[in-house]
């Protein structure tokens with residue numbers, strides 16, 4: 001039997017991965033996992049205990065203690081959590097603790113996962129791999145429109161995004177980078193509908209390639 005359909009969506013913050021991933025999941029009737037939420041929830045837990053997200057022992061303990069309820073909290077998208085998530089995401093023990101859950105999520109029914117290392121580490125055999133990106137200015141403006149009220153001025157949002165991308169790309173473990181077999185989709189000049197149509201065409205091509213390997 002063919003393996004279930006798995007779609008890996010990676011890319012920097014605010015590139016539109018979440019919107020695309022959700023729409024692809026609805027289109028293909030697949031479960032969807034926003035893996036950034038896992039790192040956010042770990043960072044949130046450490047902050048709740050007055051701890052330091054950069055401390056490997058505290059971050060690993062929080063990752064092992066994670067429960068599904070942690071992912072549904074409504075305070076996972078503050079600036080403090082953005083920073084805490086990036087700090088815990090650079091730690092090997094945290095990533096190891098979260099890996100199995102992500103793989104299991106996709107195993108039986110297939111799934112759409114979005115994150116930074118889905119195509120490279122979590123689902124290296126995914127049916128389709130997209131690396132979704134956009135210019136820093138476009139991403140900062142989108143994020144500011146969505147969350148400016150909590151995140152501050154556009155200049156601040158731009159600086160925070162640039163710092164977080166640099167941290168995610170520079171870390172030695174599971175850095176942000178496209179998988180060798182990922183297709184890059186630049187959404188700088190695309191609205192949400194155009195980005196979805198482009199993503200759909202790329203995923204359909206990947207499914208077709210799997211069905212009739214050359």
Ligand code: DC
Nearest residue numbers: 013035036039085086089115116117
């Ligand atoms: O996508 P996001 O902004 O919610 O991600 C939060 C943080 O977690 C961000 O610093 C990148 C990191 N992350 C990661 O390292 N690997 C993933 N698969 C998903 C997110």
